[in-house]
Amino acid sequence: MIIREVRELTGGVAVKAMILKEFRELRRDKRTMGMLIALPILLLVIFGYAANFNVEEIPTAVVGDNAEQYEDQLPDLFVVEPGIDADASAQDLLKDNVVDVAIDTSSQPAQVYIDGSSIFAAQSAEAGFSQAPDGMVDVEVLYNPDLTTAWVMVPALIGLILAFIGTVITSIGLVKERQNGTIEQLAVMPLKSSQVIMGKIVPYFILAAIDMIIVTVLGVWLFDVPFVGNVGLFAIGGAIFLFVVLGLGVLISTASQTQGQAIQMAMMLVMPQILLSGFIFPLDAMPAGVAWIGYILPLTYFVEISQGIMLRGADLTSLGLDFGVLILMALVIFTAAVLRFRRDLAPSARHMGGSK
Amino acid sequence: MTSDAARQWGLHRVTVKYGDTTALDNVSLDARPGEVYAVVGGDGAGKTTALRCLAGAVNPTEGSVSTPGRRSIGFMPTAAGVWGDLSVNENIDFVAAAQGVTGQSLSDRREELLEATGLTGATSRLARQLSGGMRQKLAFSLAMLHRPDLLILDEPSTGVDPVSRIDLWRMISRATADGAAVVMATTYLDEAQRASQVLALDAGEVLIEGTPADVLTRVPGHVSIVDAPQDRALAWRRGRTWRQWSPEDPPSGQPRVEDLEDAMVAAGLSKEVTHA
Numbered sequence: 001m002i003i004r005e006v007r008e009l010t011g012g013v014a015v016k017a018m019i020l021k022e023f024r025e026l027r028r029d030k031r032t033m034g035m036l037i038a039l040p041i042l043l044l045v046i047f048g049y050a051a052n053f054n055v056e057e058i059p060t061a062v063v064g065d066n067a068e069q070y071e072d073q074l075p076d077l078f079v080v081e082p083g084i085d086a087d088a089s090a091q092d093l094l095k096d097n098v099v100d101v102a103i104d105t106s107s108q109p110a111q112v113y114i115d116g117s118s119i120f121a122a123q124s125a126e127a128g129f130s131q132a133p134d135g136m137v138d139v140e141v142l143y144n145p146d147l148t149t150a151w152v153m154v155p156a157l158i159g160l161i162l163a164f165i166g167t168v169i170t171s172i173g174l175v176k177e178r179q180n181g182t183i184e185q186l187a188v189m190p191l192k193s194s195q196v197i198m199g200k201i202v203p204y205f206i207l208a209a210i211d212m213i214i215v216t217v218l219g220v221w222l223f224d225v226p227f228v229g230n231v232g233l234f235a236i237g238g239a240i241f242l243f244v245v246l247g248l249g250v251l252i253s254t255a256s257q258t259q260g261q262a263i264q265m266a267m268m269l270v271m272p273q274i275l276l277s278g279f280i281f282p283l284d285a286m287p288a289g290v291a292w293i294g295y296i297l298p299l300t301y302f303v304e305i306s307q308g309i310m311l312r313g314a315d316l317t318s319l320g321l322d323f324g325v326l327i328l329m330a331l332v333i334f335t336a337a338v339l340r341f342r343r344d345l346a347p348s349a350r351h352m353g354g355s356k
Numbered sequence: 357m358t359s360d361a362a363r364q365w366g367l368h369r370v371t372v373k374y375g376d377t378t379a380l381d382n383v384s385l386d387a388r389p390g391e392v393y394a395v396v397g398g399d400g401a402g403k404t405t406a407l408r409c410l411a412g413a414v415n416p417t418e419g420s421v422s423t424p425g426r427r428s429i430g431f432m433p434t435a436a437g438v439w440g441d442l443s444v445n446e447n448i449d450f451v452a453a454a455q456g457v458t459g460q461s462l463s464d465r466r467e468e469l470l471e472a473t474g475l476t477g478a479t480s481r482l483a484r485q486l487s488g489g490m491r492q493k494l495a496f497s498l499a500m501l502h503r504p505d506l507l508i509l510d511e512p513s514t515g516v517d518p519v520s521r522i523d524l525w526r527m528i529s530r531a532t533a534d535g536a537a538v539v540m541a542t543t544y545l546d547e548a549q550r551a552s553q554v555l556a557l558d559a560g561e562v563l564i565e566g567t568p569a570d571v572l573t574r575v576p577g578h579v580s581i582v583d584a585p586q587d588r589a590l591a592w593r594r595g596r597t598w599r600q601w602s603p604e605d606p607p608s609g610q611p612r613v614e615d616l617e618d619a620m621v622a623a624g625l626s627k628e629v630t631h632a
Binding site: 180181182184185187188189190191 | 408411412413426427429431433434435436437438439440451454455456498
């Protein structure tokens with residue numbers, strides 16, 4: 001009896017010691033603590049505000065001879081964009097992504113064009129126009145006439161897959177060198193920092209580029225997603241986006257000691273891009289307080305580029321802003337990544353060349 | 357051809373600080389061709405920092421470092437420094453390409469090193485599948501693949517079985533016979549005893565240095581073999597007897613510093629007493 005009591009007591013003490021040890025370890029693992037505390041709050045806030053499929057304001061253009069008359073009759077759902085020339089081509093306004101709905105009033109009934117590549121706005125717009133009196137408007141959905149979700153998702157998923165490979169896989173691959181201690185070996189070998197960095201990054205760039213081709217071809221083939229635009233422009237957009245995400249992967253690897261840490265950090269960067277880049281929840285439907293996060297994420301701009309080129313056949317003129325932002329991000333992030341990686345590789349630059 | 361006098365590489369009054377922590381404090385080290393220089397000390401003594409400094413992986417805060425240049429340095433870090441997901445042959449291929457060893461000289465060198473390390477039958481095995489000793493020997497082969505003038509080895513024999521340790525020492529001897537200067541960190545004092553020069557570090561400071569014979573004579577104070585310790589704080593057990601250290605006059609018993617272990621412990625006690 002006495003022995004049993006002692007055993008039970010010992011068992012209780014042991015469990016208490018285990019729990020205490022676990023808490024102590026967790027307290028010092030700031031990344032895990034961040035995921036435990038900050039992530040649930042972040043997800044709650046983001047989902048609470050951002051998870052809204054109902055677009056309440058649709059950017060609209062009204063062109064043609066009777067523009068003013070039609071503008072007055074439009075429900076509040078359609079917000080007429082100011083400064084659009086009444087002589088502009090309604091279809092071009094959609095193709096250039098200036099608006100999601102364009103109404104050409106020069107014919108009777110007026111011709112309404114809806115951008116099917118903005119699927120949530122298009123669904124709301126279709127519902128809005130279904131209540132219009134018979135014979136007042138003729139509605140046509142462009143670029144995705146059946147409002148097929150896959151047509152919108154596949155171009156965005158290409159970006160998401162690139163972001164995943166670029167950020168997660170690259171950071172794991174790079175941090176492995178540090179975790180195994182071989183980065184020290186590389187640092188003292190007669191290799192230039194640029195050679196090591198190129199050697200480390202080029203394979204991931206090539207693999208991600210091959211993945212991009214496979215996913216695009218499969219997406220088009222399996223889901224009948226159209227590829228209307230210029231393949232070369234799409235490839236250039238993909239390459240620029242890859243520089244951004246590979247740069248993020250390299251940056252993460254320089255701030256991580258183990259592959260586990262790298263995965264945690266990479267997931268924290270990829271997850272907001274899934275939720276806030278506008279391809280699941282429309283950015284137009286988010287309050288400004290959350291939407292701005294979406295506008296600083298690279299995937300947001302690649303989704304615009306891939307959907308624009310694949311579905312609408314958009315050209316560089318209409319995608320200039322998206323390309324510009326991505327190029328700027330690529331320059332800043334990739335440069336920062338290379339500098340940090342070089343610092344890790346060459347802590348002893350003064351030492352090179354023999355005695356000093 | 358540089359003269360041997362010019363071919364002395366090492367650390368000259370080097371201090372390395374990481375923030376407020378001094379990892380190395382005014383340490384000098386002269387590595388000569390054809391000789392083994394052993395850096396000994398316990399955990400946190402500064403051995404790895406000294407070697408990384410010499411290899412060019414750490415900048416000294418003060419002092420200077422002289423080396424033959426990156427192409428002539430071979431470095432084996434503590435964590436083995438082999439690529440686990442590459443096979444033995446692929447490891448050799450990669451390092452050979454980085455060091456510019458190609459063609460017939462690579463084939464000859466590969467054969468020579470594989471034979472010396474006993475890895476001839478394991479060329480297709482992944483490095484991570486090798487035993488600890490085999491992995492260390494592969495790392496050693498990679499470090500000396502390009503016949504460096506200065507070979508820096510950070511605890512090459514730690515965790516290695518006695519047979520593999522003998523193989524490693526045979527390879528070190530071969531490297532010095534070929535004219536390389538070898539600087540190695542070790543926690544095994546019997547290994548240090550075989551070196552030409554010994555540098556004992558403690559908390560980043562030089563504890564004692566010189567040839568192994570010099571080190572035994574330079575021990576401050578006196579060490580005596582006694583049956584029972586007179587002052588336990590200044591005594592340590594060796595087998596059935598005790599060693600008693602005294603800072604000044606020898607206590608009773610036979611005065612003797614038998615080996616590096618006695619010398620290291622005595623020097624450590626002397627430092628403690630001086631700083632107390």
